Amino acid sequence: MLQYERCVAEPRVQLERTYAFLGLSTEMPDGLDLVGRVNPSRGPKVTLTRWQEDQLVQRYAPENDRLAALLPELDLSLWRAPR
Amino acid sequence: MTLTSRARRLAVRGSRAWYRWRGPRQPGPPAPPPCPDGWHIGPPHYVGVGAQKAGTSWWNRLICAHPNVVSPAGQPKELHFFDSCWEEPFAEADARRYHRYFPVPEGSVAGEWTPGYLIDFWTPELIVRAAPDTRILVLLRDPLERFRSGLTHQLATTREALTDRDIQGAFTRGLYAPQLRRVLAAFPRERVWVGQYEACRADPAGQLARTFAFLGLPPYELDAAAVRGEVNPTTREKYEPSPTLRAALLDGYASDMEQLPGLVPGLDLSLWPSAREVGLVRGGTGPS
Secondary structure, eight states: OOOHHHHHHOHHHHHHHHHHHTTOOOOOOTTOOSSOOSSOOOSOOOOOOHHHHHHHHHHHHHHHHHHHHHOTTOOGGGSOOOO | OOHHHHHHHHHHHHHHHHHHHHOSOOSSOOOOOOOOTTOEEOSOSEEEEEOTTSSHHHHHHHHHTSTTBOOOTTOOSOOOTTGGGGTSOOOHHHHHHHHTTOEEOTTOBOEEEOGGGGTOTTHHHHHHHHOTTOEEEEEEOOHHHHHHHHHHHHHHHOSSOOOHHHHHHHHHHTOHHHHHHHHHHHSOGGGEEEEEHHHHHHOHHHHHHHHHHHTTOOOOOOOHHHHHOOSSOOOSOOOOOOHHHHHHHHHHHHHHHHHHHHHSTTOOGGGOHHHHHTTOSTTOSSOO
16 A cells, blocks of 8 residues: 555655565666656646635545554555644 | 326426436526515425435425425425535525525425435535524435436436446445435434435335424324325336446445444344345345
């Protein structure tokens, strides 16, 4: 299980984890671009009002808690918590 | 075929042709009804929030048959008032506009039932703001049967072939636990009535009496034929998922159904063949 935010913060560590999980050598190929964006967003991102953002965060919170119970390695501090 | 059933089939075909010509309904409510002299407007006495294809039109018709319940002529059962409230902040003026749909004379009550409110995650909180003392009605149905009925309805009302998104959408509507959690987080438990379509079909008079009691209405007995009459009956062959999809649906619904008795203590899973099949009920055909 990977978390996008962790991958962005520490791509090398997470890629090593991935290689190890797949039973591959954890040695990085030479010249591998670890931070280059693939499929970057084109155009402006959808903006949400504060109310909309709060609604989403609140409604996802119980689901995130259940997810954290299922996946102890999940770091919920990387995701937005209800205000 | 009797003349009545032939007429009904013709009416259903006509309404489908109209729907195809007109396209899907636009979100948002119609204009509010006039408020006759001597009547007053206010928050609805009850709001039915779901579930789609769980007998809500039938049950709402029976509630509206109570002499103390007012149903303005021409006003649809589903107002869809909160559908577009995701886009704009909900203001006090919106709450007052909502109240205008419920004119009643002294001693009477009114309400509405929009099944989509259950799945629209932003709605329960807005209902609290617009009608803080209202009573919430939810009718549930065996999720697999609801799934089949939802897609049968969709096939009957659109020309489009079903897509994977349709399948996913219909499946999600049957995941009742997260939807109920949102409702129960917004309203005190004693103001939420959760019924089961199968229980209503088996004992309509008894379940209707319970519904009236929950709504604080005096007992009222409807004519037996009126109680049993179906609303929006399925007139075409029901959608049948492939064996692989059916197995995946049962697998997907099992953990959700398992959570329901914890959320709704009176819920009787034995009324749902799906619950029996996945072994959630003793005597079921699935693993124990």
